Amino acid sequence: MSGDAGEGTTDSTDPEWEAVFWDIGGVILALDSVQGAHAEFVADLCERHGVDATVEEAVDTWRTAVGKYFRERDGTEFRSARDGYHRGVETVVGEEIPREEWQPRFDEIVRSSIDPVPGAVETIERLADRDLHVGVISDVDDAEGREILERFGVRECFDSITTSEAVGRTKPDPAMFEAALETAGVDPERSLMIGDRYEHDVKGAAEAGLHGVAFGADDGSAVSFRIDSPEEVLEIVDGDVPRSPDSGT
Structure with a gap:
């Protein structure tokens, strides 16, 4: 993951995380x-x-x-x-x-x-057992997004599901992230957004104050963390991973 590009020590300024938001396509859904x-x-x-x-x-x-x-x-x-x-x-x-x-x-x-991304279901289930808000921010039809999560058995693991159909806009429109944050009632600076598209998921989240976690997304200054598998999100939440040295957030 991108944090390994630094000195290999946890950044002590990283916040105690309140929320982890997931995209669906390419992150939960293969x-x-x-x-x-x-x-x-x-x-x-x-x-x-x-x-x-x-x-x-x-x-x-x-x-x-x-x-x-x-x-x-x-x-x-x-x-x-x-x-x-x-x-x-x-x-x-x-x-x-x-x-x-x-x-x-x-x-x-x-x-x-359809199949889930390997490791995504298990990671979501483990996050749901923690004192965190676990949410979705995805450019999907509302019913379709919920059906996918239900199909993978993780629908009840999510505290909130924010879809483009419900908001009327798609990422990177700030309305998507603002709606999710308002529903969750969390601080964007203490929130992670996992996405596979740099401009839409990672940069869009960063511009709304969240920390972008790139999973297959392009590199860029908005990337706070980079992961190669969903399970690595648990390491970020636990504070075991330093923030990307190139992050502008």
Whole structure:
């Protein structure tokens, strides 16, 4: 983790932590399992509707349509992933397909295919046993985010769940972090935010006063700590890891 880049001693100025906030995608939810689930759904969609394309071509069409849907949003405004998937289905099939026809199969495949990031579930469970606020700050549809946490058996471990759908904005909009902090009633300077995207999760959190924990995120001055596995969050909370010497927070 990034703290090891320093002198190898704990920074005595680090606060006693009050809260640990988690992103979902890429931090709790393994993104490769999501991609696999979507590919399986698209293959099933092609078979059901007789789409004249290879699975690879159809998956590429799906991803392009969904990606375009999100790029069309205005700044940090929230856009429902479900609406994006609906557009993807329509683009792949070539005609409007009612949600009630495709969504149950989509949900079934996703539920059976997604996996957690190794170590994330165990770490969340251990944090929940401590005197800490454990929360989520994630750019997901509200119901989808809660279903993922329920699927992994950690929904009840979280004291708060802040989603982009509930706030109406996406990270790095400060409204996301402000809403989470207000709900938690904690000091941002005594709060950690674990994320896999530098600009959205780490820098966005730092600009709101939290300490960014980079898990696969790019390097930058906003990184207070860098981890290679979720379990290392426990070491940060215990004060066993020095802050990154390059941190601007």
